Amino acid sequence: xxxxxNLKYTEEHEWVLxxxxxxxxxxxDYAQAALGDVVFVDLPAxxxxxxxxxxxxxxxxxxxxxxxxxPIDGEVVEANQAVVDSPDLVNSDPYGAGWLIKVRFTELPAxxxxxxxxxxxxx
Amino acid sequence: xxxxxxxxxxxxxAAGAQFTDFAGWQMPVRYSSDLAEHKAVREAAGIFxxxxxGEIVLVGDEAGAALDYAVSxxxxxxxxxxxxxxxxxxxDGGVIDDLIVYRTGDDRFLVVANAAxxxxxxxxxxxxxxxxxxxxxxxxxxVALIAVQxxxxxxxxxxxxGFAIEGGHPDGEDVPAALGGLRYYRALAGMFRERPLLFARxxxxxxxxxxxxCAPDFARELWEALVEAxxxxxxLPAGLAARDTLRLEAGMPLYGHExxxxxxxxxxxxxxxxxxxxxxxxxxxxxxxxxPGADARVLVGLAxxxxxxxxxxxxxxxADGDTEIGVVTSGALSPxxxxxxxxxxxxxxxxxxxxxxxxxxxxxxxxxxxxxxxFYKRKKS
Numbered sequence: 001x002x003x004x005x006n007l008k009y010t011e012e013h014e015w016v017l018x019x020x021x022x023x024x025x026x027x028x029d030y031a032q033a034a035l036g037d038v039v040f041v042d043l044p045a046x047x048x049x050x051x052x053x054x055x056x057x058x059x060x061x062x063x064x065x066x067x068x069x070x071p072i073d074g075e076v077v078e079a080n081q082a083v084v085d086s087p088d089l090v091n092s093d094p095y096g097a098g099w100l101i102k103v104r105f106t107e108l109p110a111x112x113x114x115x116x117x118x119x120x121x122x123x
Numbered sequence: 124x125x126x127x128x129x130x131x132x133x134x135x136x137a138a139g140a141q142f143t144d145f146a147g148w149q150m151p152v153r154y155s156s157d158l159a160e161h162k163a164v165r166e167a168a169g170i171f172x173x174x175x176x177g178e179i180v181l182v183g184d185e186a187g188a189a190l191d192y193a194v195s196x197x198x199x200x201x202x203x204x205x206x207x208x209x210x211x212x213x214x215d216g217g218v219i220d221d222l223i224v225y226r227t228g229d230d231r232f233l234v235v236a237n238a239a240x241x242x243x244x245x246x247x248x249x250x251x252x253x254x255x256x257x258x259x260x261x262x263x264x265x266v267a268l269i270a271v272q273x274x275x276x277x278x279x280x281x282x283x284x285g286f287a288i289e290g291g292h293p294d295g296e297d298v299p300a301a302l303g304g305l306r307y308y309r310a311l312a313g314m315f316r317e318r319p320l321l322f323a324r325x326x327x328x329x330x331x332x333x334x335x336x337c338a339p340d341f342a343r344e345l346w347e348a349l350v351e352a353x354x355x356x357x358x359l360p361a362g363l364a365a366r367d368t369l370r371l372e373a374g375m376p377l378y379g380h381e382x383x384x385x386x387x388x389x390x391x392x393x394x395x396x397x398x399x400x401x402x403x404x405x406x407x408x409x410x411x412x413x414x415p416g417a418d419a420r421v422l423v424g425l426a427x428x429x430x431x432x433x434x435x436x437x438x439x440x441x442a443d444g445d446t447e448i449g450v451v452t453s454g455a456l457s458p459x460x461x462x463x464x465x466x467x468x469x470x471x472x473x474x475x476x477x478x479x480x481x482x483x484x485x486x487x488x489x490x491x492x493x494x495x496x497x498f499y500k501r502k503k504s
Contacts, residue, residue: 033141036364037158039456040430058485060432062157062455063364065485091156 001029002118004095009117012069015095016111023072023108026099027059027090030121036061038090043068043079043101050074052109057100059090074105129174130267130339131346138360146239148175151362160365161458164328165501167357168273170349171366173334174342177241178266179234179248183257186232190224192405193251195388195397201226206308206325210388210396211236211244216410217384218391220244221376223325225310233321233336235268237378251406267342271349271358272332272369274501277303279353280333285316302333315345327366329373330501368455371464374424374497380435380452381422381466387415390468391422392496420449420468424496425482427463427489432456433482439467442479444488449473451482457498464498465491 007015013031017024032038040060050056050070057068079101083089089098112120127148129135135142140151151172153160163169181189187199196209203226211219220240225233236244245261252259271279280286280302287295289312298313302322305311310323320337337345350358367377376382381391388397388411397411427433432454439449454465465482473480476495481488 036153037156039158040432042431060430060456062161062368062458063152065434 003028003114005114007095008111008113009120010069010071010111011120012071013121014069014071016071018108021104021106022077023074023103023105024099025068025071025101025103026094027066027068028117028121029094031066032091032094032098035059035066036063038087041083041087041090041100043084044076046076046078048076050076050103059087059100068100070103071111072103072105072109073107074103076101077104078102127175129172130342131172131174131269134343134346135172135360140360140362143363145175145363146237148238150175151360153362153364154360157362157364157368158458160359160361161368163357163359164273164330164361164365164369165459166274167359168271168275168279168332168353169328169359169361169365170346170353171270171272171361172346173268173270174266174339175238176268177236177238177244177261177263178268178336179236179241179245180260180262181232181234181248181252181257182230182260183255184230185255186230186252186257187226189248189252189255189257190232190234191401191403192255193248194222194224195405195407195411196224197398197401198224198226198232203228204309204311206310206323208308208396210393211247212388212397212405212407212411213384214406214410216387216407216413218378218382218386218388219247219384220378221382225321225323227310227312227321240378265338267337267339268334269337269342269346269349270326270332270334271353272326272328273330273358275353275356275358276330276332279349279356279358280322282356283348283352285348287314289313289319307331315341315348320345327373327375328369329375329497329499330369367453368458371453371455371466372457372459372497372499374466376422376466377453387411387419390415390419418471421471421474422452423467423469423474424494424498425451425465425467425480425491426494426498427465427482427491429489430456430463431484431489432463433465433484433489433491438483439469439491440481440483440488441473442481442490444481448480459499463491466496469493
């Protein structure tokens with residue numbers, strides 16, 4: 001699946017949807033396919049201050065553990081409880097219902113666009 | 124090492140498989156979903172490509188005697204058609220590999236080794252058999268292996284067109300009786316559309332099933348025939364991810380995790396696989412007779428709550444979390460049981476089922492309890 005055009009991406013295989021000063025964060029289709037069936041998601045609590053590139057959560061599949069990195073500095077304003085209850089949403093709808101956290105930020109770092117991310121994952 | 128590919132690689136790619144490097148081979152890790160594949164094996168059946176495994180054949184009047192010296196069990200006692208799980212030990216009694224040995228004739232044995240160890244097993248058997256009237260052939264590159272595992276495996280094999288029993292009816296009229304009556308750890312020579320294969324009632328999933336050894340040049344035709352016949356029964360192609368959770372639930376050890384050169388069989392609960400009563404010497408006998416020390420770590424099963432799995436190499440602590448008492452060798456959230464399970468080597472003082480302890484799961488000590496293995500046991504039909 002090609003990466004949706006309207007999102008930005010990180011080299012850690014996360015996507016970011018920017019809306020005003022809030023960024024919604026999830027993992028890409030490529031990342032969920034590499035992990036396999038997601039069975040457990042650990043997300044930071046609302047109000048947690050996060051720093052770009054730090055590990056703020058975990059996404060576990062039957063085979064392995066993926067780390068959730070904060071793509072930006074900011075504060076968690078919402079964690080997706082639906083994904084905690086049904087981790088398979090990360091597999092079935094990674095760019096939609098499988099979103100993970102929303103972060104309020106002040107400054108947006110450089111991120112990849114869809115074409116650059118597709119190139120990264122086609123290597 | 125260059126990537127080796129199975130004769131079935133194209134079929135897997137067409138079925139949407141995701142591949143992983145496994146012991147130098149590119150093999151399917153999953154086709155669609157590990158959980159769906161795991162469930163299919165528990166409730167219907169799965170089909171696995173195991174062509175990466177090693178097959179070493181011993182032929183000769185003293186093939187049985189050579190194996191009695193080379194491995195931990197008494198292979199000369201097998202009747203043609205019987206198979207046995209055994210261990211290749213080093214002189215210190217540690218495990219070079221775990222094997223299944225099939226006696227395929229009066230003077231013929233087939234040894235199946237893990238892919239990662241196929242070369243060392245072939246070399247070791249050759250070396251240990253050198254004083255015996257037997258020849259050792261590494262057939263690994265010339266043998267494909269397909270497993271059909273699950274409660275519906277027999278029905279699926281019987282629904283597949285083209286099987287016959289060697290020396291039996293050419294139209295295969297006697298196949299249902301022969302395969303239906305084939306007991307666990309027994310094998311039978313057969314044919315698939317006039318080419319030879321071996322039917323073995325063995326597996327590594329905790330379910331009933333068959334392993335079919337055949338020449339690579341018709342492996343694809345065999346695979347496709349089994350898939351076609353099996354799909355109405357719920358058969359799914361299954362990858363290495365499902366294979367690992369299936370064998371873990373069944374409490375089966377995996378070389379490189381529960382077994383290795385520094386581990387004595389008795390520590391892994393496999394003391395019964397080392398036949399100290401057999402006549403003559405065998406490699407590892409003296410060390411096996413002495414056994415591990417009283418304080419040597421032992422393999423136990425652990426069960427946890429919640430959904431967060433302990434994985435290989437995580438440290439195990441006492442219930443209060445103060446003292447390190449062991450290490451996890453395999454762990455996963457059990458798809459069948461719904462809670463985390465693990466195998467771990469522990470200080471023997473903590474081996475009793477019911478003992479509470481903790482595992483450091485990436486910085487958090489989570490409670491686990493020592494439990495009986497296997498974690499999952501199929502219902503006998």
